[in-house]
Amino acid sequence: AVNGFGGNLLDLQVNGSSKLSVDKNGNLTAAGGATIGGSATISGSAALNGGASITGTLRQTGSSVYVSSTPQNYTAPDTFLATDLLTNRIAVVNAGSGTMSLPTAANLISVGGLSNGDTFAFLIANTTGSDITVGGNTGTAISGNGTVTAGGSRVFYCRDSGGSIACY
Numbered sequence: 001a002v003n004g005f006g007g008n009l010l011d012l013q014v015n016g017s018s019k020l021s022v023d024k025n026g027n028l029t030a031a032g033g034a035t036i037g038g039s040a041t042i043s044g045s046a047a048l049n050g051g052a053s054i055t056g057t058l059r060q061t062g063s064s065v066y067v068s069s070t071p072q073n074y075t076a077p078d079t080f081l082a083t084d085l086l087t088n089r090i091a092v093v094n095a096g097s098g099t100m101s102l103p104t105a106a107n108l109i110s111v112g113g114l115s116n117g118d119t120f121a122f123l124i125a126n127t128t129g130s131d132i133t134v135g136g137n138t139g140t141a142i143s144g145n146g147t148v149t150a151g152g153s154r155v156f157y158c159r160d161s162g163g164s165i166a167c168y
Contacts, residue, residue, distance in 0.1 A: 076100050076132050082111035085122040093148070097130040105139025105165045114160040125153040134167075143168040 010022040019031045072084045076096035082103040084091040093100060108114060126132050126148040134146040134156065143166060148154045158167035 074100065076128070079103060079137065082107045086112040086120060089121070090123045090125065092125045092127060093132050094127045097128065097132060099133045099135045100124070101135050101137045102140040102142070102165070102167065104137045105160075105163060108140065108158075108165055109160065109163070114165075116160055116162040118160045119158065121155055121157045123153055123155050124148050126150060136167075139163065140165040140167065 005024060008021045008023050009026075010020070011018055012020040017031070018029070021029045023029075072081055072088070073092050073094045074080065074096075076093050077098040077100060078096075079101040080091050080103060085103065086108065102108075103111075112118070112120065114120070124132075124134060128150055130150050132148050134142055134148060134154075136142050141164070142156075156167045158165050
């Protein structure tokens with residue numbers, strides 16, 4: 001652009017109404033939706049207003065945010081997979097009743113690369129018609145009530161305490 005230019009670098013219009021524009025600072029404004037067939041990188045912050053649908057995965061590098069569009073479905077009683085709790089951060093119990101067990105501490109530590117003092121959280125969604133209980137396993141323990149009510153969900157917070165995992 002010419003030195004001192006103050007307008008848009010690009011302004012695509014239909015019947016005088018702007019549909020896609022790029023201002024002098026490089027800010028992109030689109031009036032409609034956008035479809036990206038490949039990868040997209042957002043270096044700054046992003047706001048999702050009006051809801052968002054994610055098909056695939058959403059990751060934030062350097063943080064514990066990871067959402068998967070295909071969480072593992074479980075039938076109680078069963079043992080959760082460490083990858084669902086540490087990578088997907090969600091597991092769905094969609095049938096059965098009774099107690100769901102956490103993975104062993106050794107499995108969680110191995111899959112998650114955990115060390116003493118590390119923390120993680122995961123969501124259990126219960127889509128069954130009855131309450132389920134989340135219980136411990138070798139080296140893992142649930143403090144207090146591990147119940148996830150019928151049709152409800154619950155976030156569990158866990159900490160590696162030098163080879164054993166305590167969740168509440």
